[in-house]
Amino acid sequence: MxxxxxxxYPRIGARRELKRALESYWRGELSSSQLYEVGAAVRRDNWRAQEQAxxxxxxxxxxxxxxxxxxxxxxxxxxxxRFTRGAADTKLDQYFRLARGRAPAGExxxxxxxxxxxxxxxxxxxxxxxxxxxxxxxxxxxxxxxxxxxxxxxxxxxxxxxxxxxxxxxxxxxxxxxxxxxxxxxxxxxxxxxxxxxxxxxxxxxxxxxxxxxxxxxxxxxxxxxxxxxxxxxxxxxxxxxxxxxxxxxxxxxxxxxxxxxxxxxxxxxxxxxxxxxxxxxxxxxxxxxxxxxxxxxxxxxxxxxxxxxxxxxxxxxxxxxxxxxxxxxxxxxxxxxxxxxxxxxxxxxxxxxxxxxxxxxxxxGQLLPGDGKSESPDTHGDTGVLAELRDSWRPQSYAERAPLQQQRLQLPVLPTTTIGSFPQTGLLRQVRRQFRTGEISEQEYRQHLRAEIAEAVRRQEILGLDVLVHGEAERNDMVEYFGEQLDGFIHTGNGWVQSYGSRCVKPPIIAGDIRRPQPMTVEWSRYAQGLTKKPVKGMLTGPVTILNWSFPREDIPRSASCLQIARALRDEVLDLEAAGIGIIQIDEPALREGVPLRESDHGAYFDWAVGCFRYTCSAVRPETQVHTHMCYSNFNTIMDAIVALDADVITIESARSDLRLLEAFASGDGGYPNEIGPGIYDIHSPNVPERAELVARLRKLVEVIPAKKLWVNPDCGLKTREWAEVGTSLLNMVEAAREVRTALEIVDIA
The missing domain is CATH 3.20.20.210 (TIM Barrel)
Incomplete structure (x- = not known):
């Protein structure tokens, strides 16, 4: 037989028990012995489930x-x-120093x-x-x-x-x-x-x-x-x-x-x-x-x-x-x-x-199981119809034509500072979201809370002196799940958590049908934030390829077809943001790389529709509207041609943990990224606060390989998982570092 x-088997626990225990241990609220007990219970439950099956x-x-x-x-x-200096006394804390850069013990x-x-x-x-x-x-x-x-x-x-x-x-x-x-x-x-x-x-x-x-x-x-x-x-x-x-x-x-x-x-x-x-x-x-x-x-x-x-x-x-x-x-x-x-x-x-x-x-x-009538997954991408719709749907102006129009509109300094999009999701904000979902507070009360969070995020950014602001994404539980909840065609779960890294879990939506946008999804919040400041506020969207790759997809149609449906919905959202006066729109594609087939011979078919769907979302915006995108840790060298083909005016990338090694693929010159780029200059996945001198040194290294007029200054990724205390200090050091290097560049130019 x-x-x-x-x-x-998943190790987070059926109700994310390990996640909660880890974060409590890192905060000093749980002892190591209590953490070990949680781990043992998760393993026991996992093994018992396997035995029972x-x-x-x-x-x-x-x-x-x-x-x-x-x-x-x-x-x-x-x-x-570097981990042998100031090492922790226990193997457990040394383990977390390697993972996070910090543990309850050790430098x-x-x-x-x-x-x-x-x-x-x-x-x-x-x-x-x-x-x-x-x-x-x-x-x-x-x-x-x-x-x-x-x-x-x-x-x-x-x-x-x-x-x-x-x-x-x-x-x-x-x-x-x-x-x-x-x-x-x-x-x-x-x-x-x-x-x-x-x-x-x-x-x-x-x-x-x-x-x-x-x-x-x-x-x-x-x-x-x-x-x-x-x-x-x-x-x-x-x-x-x-x-x-x-x-x-x-x-x-x-x-x-x-x-x-x-x-x-x-x-x-x-x-x-x-x-x-x-x-x-x-x-x-x-x-x-x-x-x-x-x-x-x-x-x-x-x-x-x-x-x-x-x-x-x-x-x-x-x-x-x-x-x-x-x-x-x-x-x-x-x-x-x-x-x-x-x-x-x-x-x-x-x-x-x-x-x-x-x-x-x-x-x-030998007893026959009943069939469920579900068709098998397509053997090929079946992209012919998708590619036909995407063909010739690019922005008509080149970056060289768009860039001066965007600078004239935005009036940004050299080395403009910004963030990737999200700000800390406080305990109060999570509580308010739970209360709204359980009916304890009304929709009007919930929206008032969100407006207060957005106003506070804008206020903090203006005090810090950032050049391009964001509204902070207070209304979003997750960068993909949020859009799945706003679009038709998705199943939304309450406990469908999957580990992304460490204690970080995501809850992918499930694509169950055809995808449509019944109404605007982000315009209200972006318009409100822009009304609070004279500085530009970025409209924030998750891109079609990332929504697809970070969802559980349908198995009855090609993935490219679902991606095009998402792109159509996002294109309408982009145009509504532009009509609302938003001059910078960021369409994040952190999952572009992970959707790439593992065999090089299969890459071309994927990029044809993946790049096409991204460009489709912003194909109808005016040239003076600046389009950004963001990508996470990945091997960029192998997909550089596709990244260039996205033709985003500005791309931000995670690079700090690689000691900026990932930047080599984006450096100016043949094969590099021809438009503007913001390499993350500090690591947001670690609770460590970067020193100003450290950031100045990194920026000086960056301007040696990227023209200053094309270089943006930003953290590695969104700040949702961090605390405001560390975020404020880190961003202040980042802004001051950018000003110091900017001043030095101006002096050189004058000389």
Missing amino acids: AKTHILG GLEFVTVGDFAWYDQVLNHSLMFGVVPQ PVAASAMTKWFDTNYHYLVPEFDATQEFTLDSEWLLAEVAEARAQGFPPKPVLIGPLTYLWLGRSGADRLGLLPRLLPLYRELLQQLAEAGVEWVQIDEPILGLDLEERWRQAFAASYEQLRTDAGPQLLLATYFSPLRENLPLAFSLPVQGVHIDAVRAPGEIDLAVAARSQGQVLSLGVVNGRNVWRTELAGWQQRLEPLERELGDALWLSASCSLLHCPVDLETEADLPAEQRQRLAYSRQKLEELQTLQAALAS
């Missing part, structure tokens, strides 16, 4: 206080030199760099290697979790990030692959420790096998896994996900591993190839339940597809979710207010376990 398992093993090692990649960095002794320090985990909205902490990197093994936490699961009666299957993927995820001044001979012995030692702990199977994740790898990386797999082979060690399940394996499929199955997992949702056409490639007795694990969406699986179709495979493979066939369920909400049972007709169409992580159990039982009994 086919067996069932999963690659990983009849899974062969429970997955161990997928829990993390902040990030699973950081877990591995500490396990293998990858701690940059503040620049936090680890952060970027997106493949093509998801999850952020991992980038390992930092150097040429002299020495690895050490400290597996106490993983062995403790194995023992913890065993003590509770759960059979553990530990999960590790494979050695090649771990090195590939990092950054180094030297050759990362050259570090492999130093790292492999520690992986081998770790596997021996797990064998001694009685572990039967270890899942070892190598998702880079779904990428276009350089030949030397491909060649490193065989020798590496040969070195990890031990007669007495645990059996290895090599896990791949997020992408078809293509030319790497024979390689994956040729390795000396006892099983291979493939993502059958992303690559259903590779199932037969995998069956043919597997060695005698080798386990084939198929990810048949979508680990990255919330729609119920069409189990009847999978039953029909898998029955001949089960007859051929027997218990060498394992069924799983396509990837870790980290990317899905936890439990649909927590959605008490969701209408029944919507609930019956959805499956969160807990329900996906039940789907695996149902499918396993149906295959064993």
Whole structure:
């Protein structure tokens, strides 16, 4: 009989218990022992859910206080030199210093760099290697979790990030692959420790096998896994996900591993190839339940597809979710207010376990499951009609023609200062929002509160001396969820939380139908804020590609079609903002990069419609209206052509945690960004307040590579998650730093 398992489970808790505990610990309200108790309870609940669903093993090692990649960095002794100074006394606080730059104990320090985990909205902490990197093994936490699961009666299957993927995820001044001979012995030692702990199977994740790898990386797999082979060690399940394996499929199955997992949702056409490639007795694990969406699986179709495979493979066939369920909400049972007709169409992580159990039982009994009539996802993007509508819908004037008209209208100084959009969401504001949703206060009272918050945000910005203001987004719970609530065609949940990074969770809306804008969404608040000041106030919108990529999409039409529907709605909003007198409109696209297919050969089709949809939203504005966009941590070098094609007048990017390394792609010259740019000069994901001298030094470095007339000064990202006390000091230091450098530039010009 086919067996069932999963690659990983959400770690935030069914009601975000871990998030709340972490933030309480960071504020000094919770002791470390109390935090450990919350973590243990989350793990116990996760393992119990897997056991109750009849899974062969429970997955161990997928829990993390902040990030699973950081877990591995500490396990293998990858701690940059700056973290050894003023270190915390405990491993836990040292862990948080690496993650956040600050912990309850230990000196503040620049936090680890952060970027997106493949093509998801999850952020991992980038390992930092150097040429002299020495690895050490400290597996106490993983062995403790194995023992913890065993003590509770759960059979553990530990999960590790494979050695090649771990090195590939990092950054180094030297050759990362050259570090492999130093790292492999520690992986081998770790596997021996797990064998001694009685572990039967270890899942070892190598998702880079779904990428276009350089030949030397491909060649490193065989020798590496040969070195990890031990007669007495645990059996290895090599896990791949997020992408078809293509030319790497024979390689994956040729390795000396006892099983291979493939993502059958992303690559259903590779199932037969995998069956043919597997060695005698080798386990084939198929990810048949979508680990990255919330729609119920069409189990009847999978039953029909898998029955001949089960007859051929027997218990060498394992069924799983396509990837870790980290990317899905936890439990649909927590959605008490969701209408029944919507609930019956959805499956969160807990329900996906039940789907695996149902499918396993149906295959064993031969009793046919009823079909739900849902059509399969399109095999191709089906973009022909979308591209036809987008063609020739660009702004008719070039940036060179628009820029002087915008400067004449806005009258901004050199190195204009601004923020990315959101300001702190205070406890009072969250309370007022809850009271409005529960009916404790009227809509009129709620709007009065929002106006007061906006007026206060404008007042603070004027006192700080910022040049371009924002209204602060007090009315928004989330940059995507808010628009999902304003547009037709979305399902809105109460507890559909997914981890983005650390304790930061987002609640993606669900695209369930055709998308339309019934009425203006942001115009009232932007108009009100602009009426409070003579300085320009940016209108703030989330772009069509980001709304799509940060929502759970439909599976019955191409993603490009949904994106165009969103773009049509936003285009109307842009024109209404312009008509209301808003001279700067920011259309954020932080998720443009993560929607890019992992294979380069698929990039062109994606960018054709993604870039086209962005440009469509602002295609009809006047040339004197300045269009901004914003992008988050990502590998920009590989998509620079697409970013340039967006043709935004100003782009702001997160770059501070990379020590401005990400800026290299945007620097002036051939292939750089030709318009205006605002690299984030301080990290908003850390509570550390930047010193003025530090910001001056960064700005001076920036004006060496970007013309001052094209350079904006801003933080890394929105300030929603920060506190006003730190925000005020940080922005004041930023404004003063910009003035100092601006004055120096003026003196040079005069001379």
